[in-house]
Amino acid sequence: MRGWRLRLLFACTTAFSLHAESGYDAWLRYQALPARVNEADIQALGDSVRLVSGPKMSGSSEVLLAARDELSRGIRGMLGRVPRLEVAEGALSARFAADLPADSFRIKTVQQGSIRYTVIAGGTERGVVYGVFALLRKIAFEQPIDSLDETEVPYAPIRWVNHWDNLDGSIERGYGGRSIFWENRHARSDLSRVSDYGRLLSSIGINACSINNVNADPGILAAEMLPEIARIAAAFRPWGVRAAISVDFASPKILGGLDTFDPLDPRVAAWWSAKVDELYRAIPDLAGIIIKADSEGRVGPSAYGRTHADAANVVARALQPHGGLLFYRGFVYDHHMDWRNPKNDRARAADDNFRPLDGNFEPNAVVQIKNGPIDFQVREPASPLFGTLEKTNQAIELQITQEYLGQARHTVFLAPMWKEVLDFDMHAAPRATPVKALASGKVFGRPVGGFVGVSNAGLSENWFGNHLSQANLYAFGRLAWNPDLSAREISEEWTRLTFGPGREVDSTISEIQLSSWRTYESYTGPLGLQTLTDITGNHYGVNVEASERNGWGQWHNADAQGVGMDRSVKSGTGFVGQYRAEVAKVYESPASTPDELLVFFHHVRYTYRLHSGKTVIQYLYDLHYEGAEAAANYVRQWRKLQGLIDERRYQEVLAQLEYQAGQAEVWRDAVVNWFLKTSGIADEKGRAGNHPGRTEAESMQLEGYTPVPVTPWEAASGGMAVSCGISRCAARFVFEGSPGLHEVRIRYFDQNNGLARFRLFVNGEVREQWVASDRLPTEKIDGTSSSLKIVAGVALKSGDEIRIEGSPDGGESAALDYIEIQ
Numbered sequence: 001m002r003g004w005r006l007r008l009l010f011a012c013t014t015a016f017s018l019h020a021e022s023g024y025d026a027w028l029r030y031q032a033l034p035a036r037v038n039e040a041d042i043q044a045l046g047d048s049v050r051l052v053s054g055p056k057m058s059g060s061s062e063v064l065l066a067a068r069d070e071l072s073r074g075i076r077g078m079l080g081r082v083p084r085l086e087v088a089e090g091a092l093s094a095r096f097a098a099d100l101p102a103d104s105f106r107i108k109t110v111q112q113g114s115i116r117y118t119v120i121a122g123g124t125e126r127g128v129v130y131g132v133f134a135l136l137r138k139i140a141f142e143q144p145i146d147s148l149d150e151t152e153v154p155y156a157p158i159r160w161v162n163h164w165d166n167l168d169g170s171i172e173r174g175y176g177g178r179s180i181f182w183e184n185r186h187a188r189s190d191l192s193r194v195s196d197y198g199r200l201l202s203s204i205g206i207n208a209c210s211i212n213n214v215n216a217d218p219g220i221l222a223a224e225m226l227p228e229i230a231r232i233a234a235a236f237r238p239w240g241v242r243a244a245i246s247v248d249f250a251s252p253k254i255l256g257g258l259d260t261f262d263p264l265d266p267r268v269a270a271w272w273s274a275k276v277d278e279l280y281r282a283i284p285d286l287a288g289i290i291i292k293a294d295s296e297g298r299v300g301p302s303a304y305g306r307t308h309a310d311a312a313n314v315v316a317r318a319l320q321p322h323g324g325l326l327f328y329r330g331f332v333y334d335h336h337m338d339w340r341n342p343k344n345d346r347a348r349a350a351d352d353n354f355r356p357l358d359g360n361f362e363p364n365a366v367v368q369i370k371n372g373p374i375d376f377q378v379r380e381p382a383s384p385l386f387g388t389l390e391k392t393n394q395a396i397e398l399q400i401t402q403e404y405l406g407q408a409r410h411t412v413f414l415a416p417m418w419k420e421v422l423d424f425d426m427h428a429a430p431r432a433t434p435v436k437a438l439a440s441g442k443v444f445g446r447p448v449g450g451f452v453g454v455s456n457a458g459l460s461e462n463w464f465g466n467h468l469s470q471a472n473l474y475a476f477g478r479l480a481w482n483p484d485l486s487a488r489e490i491s492e493e494w495t496r497l498t499f500g501p502g503r504e505v506d507s508t509i510s511e512i513q514l515s516s517w518r519t520y521e522s523y524t525g526p527l528g529l530q531t532l533t534d535i536t537g538n539h540y541g542v543n544v545e546a547s548e549r550n551g552w553g554q555w556h557n558a559d560a561q562g563v564g565m566d567r568s569v570k571s572g573t574g575f576v577g578q579y580r581a582e583v584a585k586v587y588e589s590p591a592s593t594p595d596e597l598l599v600f601f602h603h604v605r606y607t608y609r610l611h612s613g614k615t616v617i618q619y620l621y622d623l624h625y626e627g628a629e630a631a632a633n634y635v636r637q638w639r640k641l642q643g644l645i646d647e648r649r650y651q652e653v654l655a656q657l658e659y660q661a662g663q664a665e666v667w668r669d670a671v672v673n674w675f676l677k678t679s680g681i682a683d684e685k686g687r688a689g690n691h692p693g694r695t696e697a698e699s700m701q702l703e704g705y706t707p708v709p710v711t712p713w714e715a716a717s718g719g720m721a722v723s724c725g726i727s728r729c730a731a732r733f734v735f736e737g738s739p740g741l742h743e744v745r746i747r748y749f750d751q752n753n754g755l756a757r758f759r760l761f762v763n764g765e766v767r768e769q770w771v772a773s774d775r776l777p778t779e780k781i782d783g784t785s786s787s788l789k790i791v792a793g794v795a796l797k798s799g800d801e802i803r804i805e806g807s808p809d810g811g812e813s814a815a816l817d818y819i820e821i822q
């Protein structure tokens, strides 16, 4: 019934839902549903909605009040009028909540004689909030709500997000503005964003959030900091989100004045115990502590010849009386590895370090393991450590912030990638043992386990700097709650709540999202190459060789004959042998390794044939062209949504997708040219190295501009750009193509240390002007600053003069790469 009525009335709803939106409300917009349906829905809920939590909880806590207010806000927004909402106790609690596990909820329609009402019961107060959000989702999805009887139990107890926020307010690998928690080494005076963030987290079932960088500032544990942490914890508390912190393992020495931080020294243990007691006096519900040690320059137990278990346990024991958890990161590796030794392999590090320690950790310690063995690359196999640990708690760490995945400037929806890892069977027991079950402690009966997402939302109005990137936080929470949901289900839910309803809107956005990871992979690092970016720098722009010949170990070993790391047991680093036999069997030989991970596991010749029958080199060429084309297509798809979603978000996403399409071309050309030069094998389709309509800036007639080599060479067409060292320069050439309306595409460089200006002239007349004002993360002329300006509909005929003028500013030299006329 509701379906067809909604369809009939859809036209009216779109009309009044198109006000400008900032994205701040994310998926909690509570858009009005059609009026005639509203009354029926309110009646479907009965005479009231009653909120009841487990018997141990008080009936009037701030969590229940937040739940009630949210329900009121949501129902009013979507249905226009709110039924009676009650926070109930006593008999109802015993009847509906007593048997519910923590954090789970039940939603039930109750008919008692002539009285009908809806109960939302939670095993804890947090469960009630989750039930409220679940009911609101049902209403938004127009599902029947008149005879409800359902219970949901979260898949895992750990459903956390980590923030890499520094106390000065900056965020390591944050792309959505500055910290919502910190500024100038204090908690912000206005923490309303934290509260609103807590609401978002709670709506997807996340129950804890760590509030400072794992590269921890020891100052977080200073006595004067504890009230500040307490204020942040208080802002989260109404949403059932508990705060956690990251600490520096050397704190007993740096902060405590001891002459050691040796975890086996009793003075160190006493220091941790006293400090944790002090923390809990200030924040009684602190969720726990996270430690990154012996990793990327952080000190750790190796300083005293102790193990990671020793390190984790000394803090875990201090947390035990308070019920807190200790997360010890499995991301431990040597970043000074000798690349000349073919047996060295960073991928081995986590398993090598933690396998011997299985069973040595305290019951409240959790080893937090990144999804792959390297570091959040565009594609990696599941970390073998998930299948190794049997007697140790573990959690999977997924990265919501898109560090190696386009930094919120490229749309990359991560649920499909996460699903591949979560569903991957590690063959750790005779029955199916997917990573999700191992990480959650289900396979080996561990008391705790689950999911940690590195979120890094910031002060930007839409939290992440890209509206479409919000979907990754949503997906993380939904998967942590129920990893059996499909990527499609999640994307459709998110789209509907965030941009919908509207059939075209829902399907277009969802299709873009669902294909976006593979699109990004295809132009930045297919076949298991890993993201071919500047790995010692900003992790953003293209730089094919940045990972080679250094100690960081993200090598892909491309040479004139072939590409890939031999990680086999037979002839390589032996990494494959860290997997259980069933899995190792698949990865040991190139023939059985899936194409998408081929060069992660094997060094193969460029002429090696994939399962698809294509050679490796031709596949690399083809995929880069396909990827760039898919990115261009997103712009075309998005344009069809004008008028169907609010103009502000429409324009902002359009600009982002246009930028992405331009950037995909830089990646395509750079990677393709690099492999063409290195392998010497031509592209069968003749595209690599050929750029119809392109005139290199260095071959134009230059006034003031001077040619400069670009590093890395592949980041600029022909390896060169022109740069201006005076106040104004120009470059010109004569158009010799066919007459008509053309698209003029100007590739220039937009560093973040100036605001250079450009003007395009045709036959002496200004046709377009712009300022290079983006804040891309580089001061260099490289793959990151490479930018594209498209001027459409330019009437040209053979003999016309095209002239581009650049005026440098600050450190930005108005550099130009080429002009392409299509």
Ligand code: GCV
Pocket: 164, 172, 173, 214, 215, 292, 296, 331, 375, 403
């Ligand atoms: C917080 C990668 C990132 C670092 C990050 C580290 C980690 O190396 O580039 O910024 O540090 O992972 O996960 O600890």
